[in-house]
Amino acid sequence: MATLTFENVTKRFGKVVAVNDFSLTVEESEFLVLLGPSGCGKTTAMRMVAGLEEVTLGNIYIDKDDITDLPPRKRNVSMVFQNYAVWPHMTVYENIAYPLRLKKMPKDEMDSKVKDVAKMVKIDNLLERYPSQLSGGQQQRVAVARAIVVEPKIFLMDEPLSNLDAKLRVSMRTELKAIHAQTGATTVFVTHDQSEAMSMADRIVVMKDGEVIQVGSPDDVYDRSASIFVADFIGTPPTNFLNVEIRRENGVVNLVNPHFRFTIEDEIFTHVQNYHKDRLILGVRPENIIIVDEQDALFSSECLVSEPQGSHQVVAVELDKSFVKIVAPAQPKIGPGETVHLNFKHETLRFFDPDTEMSIDLPVDDE
Amino acid sequence: MNRRTTKFLSKSGRMTIFYIFIVGILFVILTPVFFLVSLSFLSTREAYQYPLPILPELVTKFKLEGGEKGYLVSVYDRLEGEYQTVQDTDDLNKLSVYFKSQLSVYMSEEEIAERIAEFEQTGEPVYFTGRKNLIHNYNTFFKITRDAGPAFLRSIQIALMTIAISLTIGGMAGYSFARYIFRGRNALKFSVLFVRMFPGVAIAIPMVIILVNLGFYDKPFGLALVYSVGAIALTIWITASIFLGIPVSLEEAAQVFGASKGRAFMRITLPLALPGLAAAAMYAFLGAWTETVSAIILTQFNPTFSVVVYQSLLGSVGQVNLAAAGGIVFALPAVFFTFLIRRYIRQMWGGITV
Secondary structure (H helix, E strand, O other), X not given: XXXXXXXXXXXXXXXXXXXXXXXXXXXXXXXXXXXXXXXXXXXHHHHHHHOOXXXXXXXXXXXXXXOXXXXXXXXXXXXXXXXXXXXXXXXXXXXXXXXXXXXXXXXXXXXXHHHHHHHHOOOOOOOOOOHHHOOHHHHHHHXXXXXXXXXXXXXXXXXXXXXXXXXXXXXXXXXXXXXXXXXXXXXXXXXXXXXXXXHHOOEEEEEEOOEEEEEEOHHHHHHOOOEHHHHHHOOOOOOEEEEEEEEEEOOEEEEEEOOEEEEEOHHHHHHHOOOOOOEEEEEEOHHHEEEOOHHHOOEEEEEXXXXXXXXXXXXXXXXXOEEEEEEEEOOOOOOOOOEEEEEEOHHHOEEEOOOOOEEOOOOOOOO | OOHHHHHHHHHHHHHHHHHHHHHHHHHHHHHHHHHHHHHHHOOHHHHOOOOOOOOOOOEEEEEEEEOOOOEEEEEEEOOOOEEEEEEEEOOHHHHHHHHXXXXXXXXXXXXXXXXXXXXXXXXXXXXXXXXXXXXXXHHHHHHHOOOXXXXXXXXXXXXXXXXXXXXXXXXXXXXXXXXXXXXXXXXXXXXXXXXXXXXXXXXXXXXXXXXXXXXXXXXXHHHHHHHHHHHHXXXXXXXXXXXXXXXXXXXXXXXXXXXXXXXXXXXXXXXXXXXXXXXXXXXXXXXXHHOOHHHHHHOOOOOOHHHHHHHHOOOXXXXXXXXXXXXXXXXXXXXXXXXXXXXXXXXXXXXXXX
């Protein structure tokens, strides 16, 4: 168990900045997820921890030890690769044992460790097989077994589930979490799949273009997204964004849109008291738009598409020439062409600056 | 005819044509090989018959009777179906030599004398048989061709050196082409093919001059160098594509799990690249083993085996059956090596699917 610290880490490939001034501490036994679209630098950040990429500027520490310039083999980290990277010319047993053999572990000890770990990831019946005789999910397990058998200080996982089929991916999430709970290894997990990040992470680091946009618990990044990018990237369907005008009239604040106009209560709007532009972007999650009776409606619109999901339905209406998606209860069914009356859950509304695209209502921690 | 019958007929028709085609191809491929093998076992007399026998005679039938100058020896001719007189002499040594050199039958003077005694006793023609020595041509080839044995060893030496040089240099180059992006990479990759565009004859004079200056003219190492130029190019192309097919992450994983860069390469990438290296080795071997033109130009007193076989086709030793024997000896190592490597490649392919 160890902590991992990035200190102003920058990585450039020629002129391209892959990771810019990245500072972060991963706590002991934490499950940290680096989340972002492809090319955001999350994998590069992880590969620098493994020693597979050189650090251009800054330092990386495991506990108090500066590992920035150590070769990969001296870092005591292990990694699960996206394409599994199990060695095709070795049996499953040899794949798991090879890292121990490199550490010159005595044969008996090695044998029992390999078998223990194999049992833990449920491949103890496959030890004599070659990877080509295994399914993708089984190869994945071999990769995980290999990574945990060395009892690393830091456990790195580079999109380990992205090559699995959808159902297996979801069940492997649970297993990986269980393994993490069992081993307690400090883990850095890279993914572009926000639902994977939400379901697995202790903390999520949302990255874009080499920059950290937000660090926080899954609830933080979901409910208190730091920017339009985060609010849009996290959640399916993503947050709906609406342009509104701020009108301060008779001491109350009204938010006005061609389709609706409402007064926002002061206590919700306190965070934007100091915001002096006259426009903002309203962010509202699909489940925070509620279908109401006509008299309670803020606005009404015609349903364009509805997608039943079993447990709920996703209804799309048009507003301001763009889709607004609503997550509604599964019943009653809403069909295309039907008029729906809608209102917001006011306390969940997020406000973003249209110029910087950053949130203007983040609760300030030190208050 | 109902539809099912039509379908069946059209299918069997297609299959028939397919097999006729396959057999045709096999025929075209195997006929020259068969011809060469058969020719290498023919006695000199058979080899110069017209039409040429398809298969060598294993046992030669003789008839011995009285002749004008001594004894009349006739040989049964399969084609004509009758005995043909080949010698009329009383010189036993001459007969024995004739049997050996023209008929590949090893019969001592004493044995011939016994037959003559038999004839003298009865006065009737004596019929007897002589077993043909099938490897006579092979023996003769090595006996009468200057330097065939040493040349054979020399050729093997050259081929192995070519493999060593081209796999070392070409393999490393192939690895860097596959793994690293560097300035001039594509130009270099093309230039690698460029060297193969020049036929040996076209650049013979500069080659000789350079090798003389290096002190490698007429030396096996000099030829190995020349062959390596072409072999390296091919090795680079083969190994680069093989290395490209081996994910970098396999090597990276080994590094993360405690191997040094060199060790990760030796333990992970190299074993996986072996089929490609084997294929490259095969091409290098075949190229070096069969090359003749440059070898003629670049050697003087130390010819390669290909040069020796080539020379056996010319001048006083020019006997087709001997040349065929030389050709077979020449072909065998190539066939052997190819099969050796082929089996190995297949073994490797069984184990990996990357």
